[in-house]
Amino acid sequence: MTSPAFRSFADGGPELDAEALVDGVVADAVREGTSSRPRTIGVMVESADGHVTVDGRSGALGGPEDRAVFRALRSRADALLVGVGTLNGERYSTTLDPPHRASRLAAGLPAEPMMATVTRSFGLDEDLPLLHEELTRAVVYTETEPPFAVDAERIDVVRLDAATPAAALADLAARGVRTVNCEGGPGLLAALVAADVLDELLITFSPLLVGGEDPLTMLRGDLGPDGPRRLALRGVWRGGDVLFLHYHLTHGSPA
Template identity: 30%
Template sequence: MASAVEIDAMRRALQLARRGPRGLNPQVGAVILSPTGETLAEGYHRGAGTAHAEVDALSQLAPGAARGATAVVTLEPCNHTGRTGPCALALIDAGVDRVVFALDDPTDTAAGGAARLRAAGVEVESGVEADAAEALIHDWTAVKRTGRPHVTVKWAQSLDGRAAADDGTSQWITGPDARRDVHARRAAADAIVAGTGTVRADDPALTARAADGSLLEAQPVPVVIGTRETPPDAAVHRHPRSPLFYATHDLPAVLDDLAGRGVQRVFVEGGPTLASAFLRAGLADEVLVYVAPVLLGGSRLAVGDIGVPTIADARRLVVTSLQTLGDDLLIVARPEPSDPATGGHAVTAPTAEPGRPAPALTNRGDA
């Protein structure tokens, strides 16, 4: 069982892990404790191709200084050679006597570090502060489990389900409190996605902004999907992050490419056509609906065809939260659990209709 000192060290390791970037690799922190419980070194993973957290911490010690020590790590030490060597072997070679970690590594290639350590005579304790560690890298583990980023589909609507008035005007359906909430959620995402129709019609900046219009520190990568050209003077070209353009309607292929770039959370905010496409394809893990107490009528529905020809085929959702934002209401919902392998989220649709090849994926941007 982990000691109080080791638990405190794990909490410190979790703080260190948060300093690392989100991306292809998980955020991991490590603390090396002396046999008497003093902190000898700390480390964290700084991104793909850099030293893993354990090696980062060990590198700060003189040769032999870690002999008899305890390594406290937020994720099971890896057992494979990629851009760097296996951390389990590095700990063994350093003479560490005990390893305490929070989560088992969920990847087939990297798992097995605990078994390798035990085989070498190192004492191993797992599951310490596991819930906190899981919360930290939940999005990364979800990508590993499902093979694609977590997708949130957002729209704002009137009380009668319209996204705009009949003449196309839509600013502003919701009030300032709702808009502030949207920008905070944009900043928490890795990518914000819009369709070419919305980009051409509304010229959105796709940035995360404060109430005074200034840019927030965290900015999602702007992603534009669709076969129509984006005008060269579009606001998205002035985004602080280089935009990605996908000349396709193959949403699973786009998500696959984004996952390969280290994108873990996708925020879809590109108008009714794109929102409907993600819903129709079964690619929405979460739905955010901002409802304003106004009536618009007309034909500008917030969501179009999502593949529900009859009530028996309705997409059932579970409401996870309701929140008032000024005069508006925010409804957060997720698909009903349908497949344990997806963690209760929507199941990814096939990349093409039976008998038809998937559309070509063309990415003209550069992350």
């Protein structure tokens, strides 16, 4: 199967595959990383009319181009940070295909990136595939005991007085995690912005009109006392009819 090709709008340069596109994004993130927490990249898909789901799930917004970039980003991440609503709604299990797992193993990395979530009341579904998949390793940051038994060898339940994204990132840094992809949902992404710990945002604009009432926007929730944040554009790529925008967030600099 032919890999999708992408071209940058910035310099009209040669076509790139998803791996090369993502290498540039991740290289920027690692180069500008901090020692106190991982570099955090928000990864979201949105329809042309502003929806982030179709019938409650994001998968219908994607296509070959989006999936290629998404998997390449995952394959380079040390950890994925995903909200409990997204984990349950999208029925997360493994996150990579065999070739990407093989590449990670060849580089001395675990086959799958670590999965992390923040859920004060431990709201994960007991039958969530992620909890029962042998290849996955997960850290659940919570303020309460799990209401059901979990596999302690693969699922590390971390009790915190205040289970917040910032606290989760600090613990992940202590575990040696350098880069984290946040795959949503909108509430978690807004919390990262409010805590001033989101560094990069990679948005896929899907060539799809969804319609309907009250779209679930990319961010949902209060962004804190600083209010709206200003973004700096790092790159724009086209793959077929799909646009990919890479933004950098300037910390402590409201719009």
